[in-house]
Amino acid sequence: MSDFYKKILDNNKQWVENQLSIDPEYFIDLSRGQTPPLLWIGCSDSRVPANEIIGAKPGEVFVHRNIANMVVHSDMNMLSVLDYAVNVLKVKHIIVCGHYGCGGIKAAMENNSIGIIDNWIRHIKDVYRFHNIELDAIEDEGNRFNKFVELNVREQVLDLAKTSIVQSAWKNAQDLTVHGWVYGLNSGYVTDLNLNFHSNEDLDDVYQLYFK
Numbered sequence: 001m002s003d004f005y006k007k008i009l010d011n012n013k014q015w016v017e018n019q020l021s022i023d024p025e026y027f028i029d030l031s032r033g034q035t036p037p038l039l040w041i042g043c044s045d046s047r048v049p050a051n052e053i054i055g056a057k058p059g060e061v062f063v064h065r066n067i068a069n070m071v072v073h074s075d076m077n078m079l080s081v082l083d084y085a086v087n088v089l090k091v092k093h094i095i096v097c098g099h100y101g102c103g104g105i106k107a108a109m110e111n112n113s114i115g116i117i118d119n120w121i122r123h124i125k126d127v128y129r130f131h132n133i134e135l136d137a138i139e140d141e142g143n144r145f146n147k148f149v150e151l152n153v154r155e156q157v158l159d160l161a162k163t164s165i166v167q168s169a170w171k172n173a174q175d176l177t178v179h180g181w182v183y184g185l186n187s188g189y190v191t192d193l194n195l196n197f198h199s200n201e202d203l204d205d206v207y208q209l210y211f212k
Contacts (some may be wrong), residue, residue: 027028036062039085039094041156043069043076048099048183052072062089066102067150069096071159079165086169092176094160097190098153105149112198136171149184153180154195161197167209170199 019026036059040050044065051061064081071078085091098105105113108124128135131151138144157180160166169176180195200208 005168030059032088034059034062035094036060036085036089038062039064039082039091040097041065041069041071041094041160042097043067043099043100043102043104045099047185048097053183053188054095062091067120068102068108069098069156070120070123071096071156071163072123073163079163082160083165084164086165086174086176090174094176094178095181096156096160096179097181097183098149098156099185099204100146100149101185102149105152106145109145109148124152127152130155135174150182151191153182153193156180157195157197158196158203160199161203161208162207164209167200168211170212 016027031170037061038056038060042048042050042063044066044067050056050063050065051058054061058182062081062085064073064078073079081096085094104121107117108121108128113122113208131148135144135148135151138147159180160178163164166176166178176198178195178197180193181190182193183190197203
């Protein structure tokens, strides 16, 4: 058994003991169910842990993560998480959280083949294509990179609002808001991009769905 593997098993035992010393009923209470107010759609990057960033406890955040925090309409994993969060858990907030220094965003700015992930990166490249005039006008590569991260979050928030899952919830007067954030790896702070969608009226007419 490697030292690292043994360490994480030991860490788990220590964590359990610490939680039980604070609250003997901690795990019994958790096992009774979950009613999180928030769905977090974030990047798989190991440096961006949802709960720790916002100081949330287990049971307070329902989480979906993928490379570059994408909302892809053909991704059944993401759609399943979204549907369960909205229609069963009745979350009130969905946050799409990107992060500066995102490797997936960086890869989409380049033309190197990485492997099977190239197929996923193409979705991110589409975002660049939508905003290429604005992005190409930014001469400093670091500033262009950061702006691309922000624009990608914006597009994913829009794509969430376009889904029938979210729009159906709004039609039924469900209290649900979609937000866009960016996390700073070098600061620890999140930046609220002021992308807050409350109804399908926030979308262009072509994306607004009407339910019979």
